[in-house]
Amino acid sequence: MANSRQLHLRRDPFQRPSLTPGPLGHNDAASPDSPRSFVGDTPGPLGMKDHGDPNIKQLSGNVAGLGGASAARSRQPKPVNELSSEEELVKDPRVKALLDVVAHAEGAGYNTMVKGKGSQPITDFGKHPNVIVTLSKSLKSTAAGRYQFLHSTWSGLNMPDFSPKSQDEAAVKLFKRRNMLKPLLAGAVEQAIRNGNREWASLPGSPYGQPTRTMKELLEVYTRSLTRWSQR
Incomplete structure (x- = not known):
């Protein structure tokens, strides 16, 4: 060579x-x-x-x-802000973690009807089940799904079906409505959760007189979920 x-x-x-x-x-x-x-x-x-x-x-x-x-x-993931589409927002780990917080507070899954007389697992995800469940002598509810949508609320969200994907994106629409996204994406998670307490009665500070989760508990759920989603 x-x-x-x-x-x-x-x-x-x-x-x-x-x-x-x-x-x-x-x-x-x-x-x-x-x-x-x-x-x-x-x-x-x-x-x-x-x-x-x-x-x-x-x-x-x-x-x-x-x-x-x-x-x-x-x-x-593409950078998002509070005006981004629900389809883009639901991919963001912070939004996914907040969805987990609401689901934890409500104690529900995608196939869950509110617990009470007449409640049963959801098997048809083509539409909101709209089953009137009796919670007490004076209280009835149609709440259903992972985020416990009332039928009247769901009807105004214009979703194509009641699939898990539609439920997630519909919840993000409610995040927008309740001004939860701007503080969330700015790192003010506690404020984001508080802003949703008129939509979800289980969130801290809700005025509806129902049992609520503590902020400490929900922040711990958020932190664990954010870590998990950020690693995927």
Whole structure:
């Protein structure tokens, strides 16, 4: 290999790969450590940035990592604000965590009707079940789903069905209505929760006279959920 430079000085480097595995041609195609799928094109100074042609598709190892940062950025959720669509907002880990807070406070899942006489698991998610459940002699309710939507409330949200996806996005619509998103996205989680206490009677400070969760408990739920969703 000592004479390889003299043998090929007059050859077009784009017609034949470099045969110099040493420092000058480091990482050229003829290097015993180079993958055979690479050609020895050197777009920069001689021996530098070999295999760096941006048109090369057969990348592997550290070379493939050159585009890793861009790929990772492209997988990040788009920045959102309180005016973003429900579809975009529901992907944000902070919004997901607040949805978990409300579901925890209400003690409900996607198939849950309010507990009382006449309550049963929801099996048809084509529409709000609109079952009148008797809670006491003086109180009846149609609350249903993970966020315990009353039928009258649900009817005004114009959702296509009662699927989990629709329930999540409908709850985000209520977040908007109750000004919960702006403080949430600014980091004022406690204020966001308090702003929703006229929509959900289980949230701290609710004026409806029903049992409520403590703020400490709900902030702990939020923190755990945010950690989980941020890692996905």
